[in-house]
Amino acid sequence: MTFLQLKDLKIHFPTDDGLVKSVDGLSFNLERGKTLGIVGESGSGKSVTSLGILGLHKGGRAKISGEVWLDGEELVSASQEHVRTLRGKKMSMIFQDPLSAMHPYYTVGDQIIEAYRIHNDVPKKVAKKHAIDMLGRVGIPQPDRRVDSYPHEFSGGMRQRAMIAMALSCDPELLIADEPTTALDVTVQAQILDLMRDLQRDFNAALIIITHDLGVVAELSDDILVMYGGKCIEYGSADDIFERPEHPYTWGLLGSMPRLDREVTERLLPIKGSPPSLINVPSGCAFHPRCAFEPRTGGKGSTLVPDLGETEGGHLVRCHLPREERRAIWATEIKPKLES
């Protein structure tokens, strides 16, 4: 049985200006011990997806449909109370900005203890010992003293470590990290990525890492899902996405990044235009106004939403161009430019 399975998840928000289709039919599977990277630009729906899995849109204005199966339980139709008992224990989350995600009035230890005691009926002393263990495990020096520190006494990297300790305190089976290193400096980012890799190995959790940084997903992910305008536009193994991407948007992302591992290129190859507003998603393929290959679809681009079709061995692409043509474009037009 698949550990985490999303089936056609839709999260729409009615607003005065119209319906915001933040997530519009998303499906994927994830097994224990595996890492899924979700990549996209701002407004592509990647964070809304993660909050949706955790059930954090319940009770709000969001209209949610589809199915989220976690270890044999369906969560979209489950009651708020029930999902709450799963949060923290079965699934937990690491947020982007640990300073605003932690309560400034309580010590770091208290916050970990609180989360632990909600799910484990143990005396405070035992919970505190556990908190110290966890802080030590994520590499905080002198955890027995630092457990009594307040969040503001920690540096950015230490706070993110404390946050990871909190998320892992109840041994979750699903861990979602939303831009876990975006607020950090590059040397600290490297430490945190190493830490997450090691911890995942130890805990054998399923990890979803959400980021806009292709470098970060390449470091950690087994599989990668590229989102655009609330939809998955390409899904595949990390090798599929980096070695043989087939969607023009993925090509655009790769061409937009200057890379340290290649010779310096004269020009970057940006995507024209800017990401769409989710109130007014372009008709047909959401990417068609920015797509350089739209003319080759014979007018289908602006009228028909392309299906997410399998090209080979689990590699899914949502594009009107025929498979052979996409491969030819990648091999002859895009790849040589990226590697020149």
Next chain:
Amino acid sequence: MTESILSVQGLEKHFPVTKGLFKTQVGAVKAVDGISFDVRKGETLGLVGESGCGKTTTGRLITRLIEPTGGKITFEGHDITHMKQGRLRPLRRDMQMIFQDPYSSLNPRHTVGAIVGAPFRIQGIQTEQGTKKAVQEILELVGLNPEHYNRYPHEFSGGQRQRIGIARTLALKPKLIIADEPVSALDVSIQAQVVNLLEDLQNELDLTYVVIAHDLSVVRHISDRVAVMYLGKIVEVADRKDLYASPMHPYTNALLSAVPIPDTRQRENRERIRLTGDVPSPLNPPPACRFHTRCWKAQEVCKTQEPPLAELAPGHAVACHFPENAPAKTEAPATVA
């Protein structure tokens, strides 16, 4: 060698830390602590470092948005270190700044026309065809529609706003532009557009850039020379090629090896240098070499004697007692956090 347009010598900015009713000074944050560099005409100098290393303060000192506490800044032969605002104003035409955040650096109540036209107004410049025409020409130059003249900033996306900021910067045809994190607030696909735009403008208008950024790949892409800062000091300066191919300072090495590479083939076999801990506080920086607390090569001398920034190869200066040379990846010290 081409002449330098900007020269900085021993520049210092110490922010006082005060305490109590009488504001007795109890210490100082040494944000910038004695840095020297030259910017040559027509080149792009990249200034990289982690947060708190003083790179933004340096940018603001050069543009005299804040007052230096020591050192000397020479711009086109004028000593502007402590020049009065009135005398500085004519020079500001030639020296402009691009800010990081396109949301907070544009006045939401002003139209694009007013924002981009402000430099003309402030400097009292009359153009032949009138300000409006001039502004529209600049808008076109940065890839905006001249019809956007009467629109407000909120009607634009982040990338377009950054273009408005760049248009304002270019209004008076400056010679030197200080760009403080010009693309870090933008989406990946938009970053590339703005980077390309900056390069095109440089070629067209013969501009000199100082680009301040934390993203090492962006800096490598646009810079001719790169200076690496750590805790208020420059630890290494070199041509882009030398710096990235054979970094000498251990800190530069660590920075480069920390950048995640979007290539799954290299995931397993990449040599990694992992620094432990965080950047120390600039309020109380480590004595002598400031990097010794995180450096795997540190010895006694590093704790007692500050290494000078010395030119060890042509155009390649480094401040380290034990610099690594040439293909630096030969040593693998790897301390894991």
